[in-house]
Amino acid sequence: MTLIRFHVENWRCVEKLDLELSHINILIGPNSSGKSSLAHAAYILAKAPMVRDVRELLRGLYGLNVEFIARLGCGGPCYPVVLEAEGEPGRVELRVRSSTELEVSGRLWSSAYMMPSQRIDYVRLLQLLQSVVRREELETVSGRTVVSFVYSLAQMFIACLPSLPSIFLDDLMKIMGSQRAVSEVARFKDVGSLVLELIPLLSMTSYKYVDPYTSIELSATAAPDGVIDLGLIESFLSKAETGSLIAVEEPESHKHPLKLVELVEFMARRAVEGKLTLVVTTHSDLILHSLAKLVETGVIKPEDVTVYYLERSSEKPWTTARRIHVYEDGTFEEIPHVIEVISRVF
Ligand SMILES: Nc1ncnc2c1ncn2[C@@H]1O[C@H](COP(=O)(O)OP(=O)(O)O)[C@@H](O)[C@H]1O
Numbered sequence: 001m002t003l004i005r006f007h008v009e010n011w012r013c014v015e016k017l018d019l020e021l022s023h024i025n026i027l028i029g030p031n032s033s034g035k036s037s038l039a040h041a042a043y044i045l046a047k048a049p050m051v052r053d054v055r056e057l058l059r060g061l062y063g064l065n066v067e068f069i070a071r072l073g074c075g076g077p078c079y080p081v082v083l084e085a086e087g088e089p090g091r092v093e094l095r096v097r098s099s100t101e102l103e104v105s106g107r108l109w110s111s112a113y114m115m116p117s118q119r120i121d122y123v124r125l126l127q128l129l130q131s132v133v134r135r136e137e138l139e140t141v142s143g144r145t146v147v148s149f150v151y152s153l154a155q156m157f158i159a160c161l162p163s164l165p166s167i168f169l170d171d172l173m174k175i176m177g178s179q180r181a182v183s184e185v186a187r188f189k190d191v192g193s194l195v196l197e198l199i200p201l202l203s204m205t206s207y208k209y210v211d212p213y214t215s216i217e218l219s220a221t222a223a224p225d226g227v228i229d230l231g232l233i234e235s236f237l238s239k240a241e242t243g244s245l246i247a248v249e250e251p252e253s254h255k256h257p258l259k260l261v262e263l264v265e266f267m268a269r270r271a272v273e274g275k276l277t278l279v280v281t282t283h284s285d286l287i288l289h290s291l292a293k294l295v296e297t298g299v300i301k302p303e304d305v306t307v308y309y310l311e312r313s314s315e316k317p318w319t320t321a322r323r324i325h326v327y328e329d330g331t332f333e334e335i336p337h338v339i340e341v342i343s344r345v346f
């Protein structure tokens with residue numbers, strides 16, 4: 001693996017950082033240290049060459065214009081905002097010179113996907129909408145009433161979820177094969193283009209869940225969150241094109257530690273075999289222990305993994321990143337303040 005050089009400047013809480021990316025990249029650190037900001041930066045940079053309007057992409061991610069994504073550290077936004085990555089097979093750059101001047105050049109990743117930390121809320125929301133729209137009694141009222149009811153419900157839920165990255169829906173639809181329920185779209189076609197997007201989403205969430213102990217097939221609404229999340233992560237990792245970048249936020253959410261260990265092995269194998277760049281944010285040192293074990297047993301090589309410990313303080317208010325080395329023998333450098341950050345429970 002040739003490492004990718006990743007440069008970030010004036011992006012949210014990052015003043016200037018240079019990181020190296022491999023197949024599996026772990027960002028660990030306290031809340032507000034900049035883990036998500038860096039994962040989002042990598043995702044935006046990978047996705048930027050594939051979209052018509054990068055501003056729209058940023059609005060989809062944060063619901064904010066570019067002047068609020070630029071680091072607010074110069075009595076206002078600091079420019080230029082620069083995201084840049086270079087490695088095999090190329091180079092990509094996103095440069096924002098002012099709130100109106102934005103430029104993208106080159107390309108490095110074949111595709112990009114993001115699994116934000118609110119992904120389960122989103123899936124549950126879709127399931128709720130689906131169950132509402134499918135209720136027999138609603139089938140008898142006019143399409144317009146059903147749709148406006150579902151929409152007001154969706155708006156209400158979306159308003160309750162903080163900074164809900166709507167671009168997750170696009171990625172989810174792409175990974176699930178964008179099956180459009182043509183007949184349903186036709187039925188509601190007089191109510192506007194947004195509805196054309198909503199209906200396929202509703203049908204898309206109708207996948208089945210198999211209970212592990214009885215093999216009974218149940219609707220996904222009956223599945224525990226941990227199982228849904230495992231399914232989501234596994235779908236993204238198995239279906240993503242070779243050479244994609246995938247940002248996965250906090251894969252430990254909703255999972256039993258043993259399941260997390262299994263998931264980390266799956267993620268690591270898939271990342272290497274699919275030449276993926278995984279950017280994983282976490283609060284869990286179990287992910288590090290699992291990766292180190294995989295290095296020790298030869299499943300992955302030490303150079304397939306990078307780990308960064310991120311930190312901010314009042315003396316150094318902008319994100320600092322410290323590389324934590326993983327060694328062949330399955331050990332890794334000590335994480336600073338591990339007790340405070342990860343395991344201070346009592
Ligand atoms: N434009 C901005 N300028 C400066 N700081 C920002 C900007 N946008 C967000 N932040 C700060 O960046 C921090 C990083 O958040 P985030 O990356 O979500 O952290 P983590 O995922 O590690 O919990 C937040 O504390 C937020 O206050």
Ligand SMILES: [Mg+2]
Pocket residue numbers: 035036037117281
């Ligand atoms: Mg975060």
